[in-house]
Amino acid sequence: xxxxxxxxxxxxxxxxxxxxxxxxxxxxxxxxxxxxxxxxxxxxxxxxxxxxxxxxxxxxxxxxxxxxxxxxxxxxxxxxxxxxxxxxxxxxxxxxxxxxxxxxxxxxxxxxxxxxxxxxxxxxxxxxxxxxxxxxxxxxxxxxxxxxxxxxxxxxxxxxxxxxxxxxxxxxxxxxxxxxxxxxxxxxxxxxxxxxxxxxxxxxxxxxxxxxxxxxxxxxxxxxxxxxxxxxxxxxxxxxxxxxxxxxxxxxxxxxxxxxxxxxxxxxxxxxxxxxxxx
Amino acid sequence: xxxxxxxxxxxxxxxxxxxxxxxxxxxxxxxxxxxxxxxxxxxxxxxxxxxxxxxxxxxxxxxxxxxxxxxxxxxxxxxxxxxxxxxxxxxxxxxxxxxxxxxxxxxxxxxxxxxxxxxxxxxxxxxxxxxxxxxxxxxxxxxxxxxxxxxxxxxxxxxxxxxxxxxxxxxxxxxxxxxxxxxxxxxxxxxxxxxxxxxxxxxxxxxxxxxxxxxxxxxxxxxxxxxxxxxxxxxxxxxxxxxxxxxxxxxxxxxxxxxxxxxxxxxxxxxxxxxxxxxxxxxxxxxxxxxxxxxxxxxxxxxxxxxxxxxxxxxxxxxxxxxxxxxxxxxxxxxxxxxxxxxxxxxxxxxxxxxxxxxxxxxxxxxxxxxxxxxxxxxxxxxxxxxxxxxxxxxxxxxxxxxxxxxxxxxxxxxxxxxxxxx
Numbered sequence: 001x002x003x004x005x006x007x008x009x010x011x012x013x014x015x016x017x018x019x020x021x022x023x024x025x026x027x028x029x030x031x032x033x034x035x036x037x038x039x040x041x042x043x044x045x046x047x048x049x050x051x052x053x054x055x056x057x058x059x060x061x062x063x064x065x066x067x068x069x070x071x072x073x074x075x076x077x078x079x080x081x082x083x084x085x086x087x088x089x090x091x092x093x094x095x096x097x098x099x100x101x102x103x104x105x106x107x108x109x110x111x112x113x114x115x116x117x118x119x120x121x122x123x124x125x126x127x128x129x130x131x132x133x134x135x136x137x138x139x140x141x142x143x144x145x146x147x148x149x150x151x152x153x154x155x156x157x158x159x160x161x162x163x164x165x166x167x168x169x170x171x172x173x174x175x176x177x178x179x180x181x182x183x184x185x186x187x188x189x190x191x192x193x194x195x196x197x198x199x200x201x202x203x204x205x206x207x208x209x210x211x212x213x214x215x216x217x218x219x220x221x222x223x224x225x226x227x228x229x230x231x232x233x234x235x236x237x238x239x240x241x242x243x244x245x246x247x248x249x250x251x252x253x254x255x256x257x258x259x260x261x262x263x264x265x266x267x268x269x270x271x272x273x274x275x276x277x278x279x
Numbered sequence: 280x281x282x283x284x285x286x287x288x289x290x291x292x293x294x295x296x297x298x299x300x301x302x303x304x305x306x307x308x309x310x311x312x313x314x315x316x317x318x319x320x321x322x323x324x325x326x327x328x329x330x331x332x333x334x335x336x337x338x339x340x341x342x343x344x345x346x347x348x349x350x351x352x353x354x355x356x357x358x359x360x361x362x363x364x365x366x367x368x369x370x371x372x373x374x375x376x377x378x379x380x381x382x383x384x385x386x387x388x389x390x391x392x393x394x395x396x397x398x399x400x401x402x403x404x405x406x407x408x409x410x411x412x413x414x415x416x417x418x419x420x421x422x423x424x425x426x427x428x429x430x431x432x433x434x435x436x437x438x439x440x441x442x443x444x445x446x447x448x449x450x451x452x453x454x455x456x457x458x459x460x461x462x463x464x465x466x467x468x469x470x471x472x473x474x475x476x477x478x479x480x481x482x483x484x485x486x487x488x489x490x491x492x493x494x495x496x497x498x499x500x501x502x503x504x505x506x507x508x509x510x511x512x513x514x515x516x517x518x519x520x521x522x523x524x525x526x527x528x529x530x531x532x533x534x535x536x537x538x539x540x541x542x543x544x545x546x547x548x549x550x551x552x553x554x555x556x557x558x559x560x561x562x563x564x565x566x567x568x569x570x571x572x573x574x575x576x577x578x579x580x581x582x583x584x585x586x587x588x589x590x591x592x593x594x595x596x597x598x599x600x601x602x603x604x605x606x607x608x609x610x611x612x613x614x615x616x617x618x619x620x621x622x623x624x625x626x627x628x629x630x631x632x633x634x635x636x637x638x639x640x641x642x643x644x645x646x647x648x649x650x651x652x653x654x655x656x657x658x659x660x661x662x663x664x665x666x667x668x669x670x671x672x673x674x675x676x677x678x679x680x681x682x683x684x685x686x687x688x689x690x691x692x693x694x695x696x697x698x699x700x701x702x
Contacts, residue, residue: 009378015372
């Protein structure tokens with residue numbers, strides 16, 4: 001019988017607080033597990049659904065149809081020279097990604113409690129996997145969006161190459177918010193309905209279904225502090241060639257996102273340790 | 280020697296927030312109680328908490344298999360959770376040397392929608408195996424589980440037995456230096472259990488250290504050399520597994536009297552009953568030999584008389600049952616007075632049960648005596664003493680080797696050997 005040499009690893013489990021950590025290196029160490037986890041999440045989502053992966057596309061399209069009917073045909077929102085459906089879709093796609101990914105990240109610990117309380121792994125994996133799963137769906141939707149825009153006469157240009165960066169930026173936005181909420185959500189399930197409401201309001205505070213020209217001039221600098229404002233406008237810029245001017249608010253919102261992300265990582269890392277005990 | 284220590288636990292304690300007890304209190308205290316559960320600021324007194332583990336310290340050497348015993352809620356699982364890193368201790372520290380693999384629940388990471396194959400890879404990843412390792416051992420895993428034909432079916436279509444067998448098989452491939460196993464022996468049928476027991480022994484003989492929790496005392500005794508007993512979060516006994524196990528069984532069977540009941544005569548009037556409210560009918564018990572001498576030890580194969588004194592005035596259709604329990608608390612033999620259609624007369628009498636030949640393996644036996652009424656095919660217990668008396672059965676001197684072998688079953692059956700045909 002072969003005697004495997006004992007590894008020289010040492011583990012110390014100690015009470016009390018440790019230093020501040022982002023938890024990113026632990027996540028990197030378990031990237032193989034992360035990769036499997038993400039693949040499973042994606043394949044699980046559409047199993048047992050007759051239309052499978054098409055739901056990733058059908059859902060936003062149905063929403064778009066609804067919104068086009070209400071805002072485009074009934075309320076006749078003025079979108080300049082852009083046809084309403086394509087205008088709304090190019091805003092809806094990043095917004096839906098943000099909305100779903102935030103939800104997924106915030107819910108990730110609650111949803112995987114059974115796993116968390118039975119086996120140790122880098123818990124940062126869970127919100128990250130949730131966000132990646134939603135980003136994957138959005139990438140599929142994005143392809144449809146490009147095709148739709150083409151049909152409306154917007155020929156895809158070189159700018160589309162920047163789309164992945166933008167998608168990732170939106171995903172990071174969502175992760176930053178989700179990380180802050182994930183640990184809080186475990187003992188306080190109240191957060192979920194609250195978050196749904198806030199996200200609902202957020203959609204109307206972002207130029208998704210209407211153009212930002214409808215916003216009063218003097219409010220615009222504040223309105224533009226919303227990082228999602230910039231994501232939506234940038235998407236329109238690269239798809240519809242809508243002009244964009246990066247104002248000071250853009251840089252402030254960028255700093256806001258980065259701060260949120262790093263503080264979110266720290267908050268998550270310290271909260272994650274206690275989550276099992278307060279479920 | 281101390282360099283051999285691979286697990287060192289020092290004063291580990293774990294505190295949880297006590298769930299608020301809603302009594303007949305007013306709205307204000309209800310509100311405070313509710314807030315206490317959620318917001319640490321409101322928890323100020325010690326009674327808002329309870330300690331699941333308190334000041335637990337021990338050391339484990341490389342290659343040891345250590346059994347952790349304790350009743351439900353004694354803190355076993357909390358301890359394993361802390362050692363596997365799932366939760367942090369409130370006090371103390373633990374040091375582990377080597378790769379740690381833990382299995383706190385069979386089937387962690389299994390998803391009902393996925394096929395057996397997918398689940399094997401996924402669960403393996405969560406247990407800390409690399410995909411390359413799982414791929415290399417895939418056939419072995421499937422073979423161990425014995426469900427080759429269903430491996431590509433979603434596990435939701437599995438029977439629960441197939442499910443746990445596959446789940447356990449993945450876990451059995453864990454080859455970490457330290458294995459932490461929580462109640463994994465209770466899986467599958469007896470053949471499968473035997474297979475997994477062998478697997479654990481093999482893992483230990485490779486120099487792996489195993490910490491394991493189980494309620495299956497015979498299995499624990501067979502696998503472990505040492506262990507410790509947890510009671511309400513503290514270690515109450517540590518050392519040789521046989522001693523720890525017997526202490527545990529006393530706790531489980533609520534045997535509070537720590538007096539040594541190995542004797543030939545015992546007054547049962549004050550002995551603990553199963554139910555406090557029952558009448559005291561059983562008065563005393565006495566063990567006698569064939570020659571009517573009081574005994575507390577006989578040889579296997581000897582005759583034994585059990586004399587039970589009772590004072591019964593009201594119970595109709597009376598019966599006795601005498602249960603023989605071995606040192607791990609298993610029932611090895613049951614004697615029913617109804618088998619002989621014996622009916623004890625009312626009043627204060629002494630009944631005798633005579634066993635012509637007690638053919639049990641050597642060891643310590645405890646008697647549980649039950650008295651009640653047998654009517655319409657139903658036993659209604661009226662008075663029952665769980666730990667009435669204990670006695671030893673020794674090895675009969677006239678047998679050849681071997682003498683004391685563990686795990687030889689329950690009976691020492693006399694048999695003769697002879698050659699019936701020679702060529």
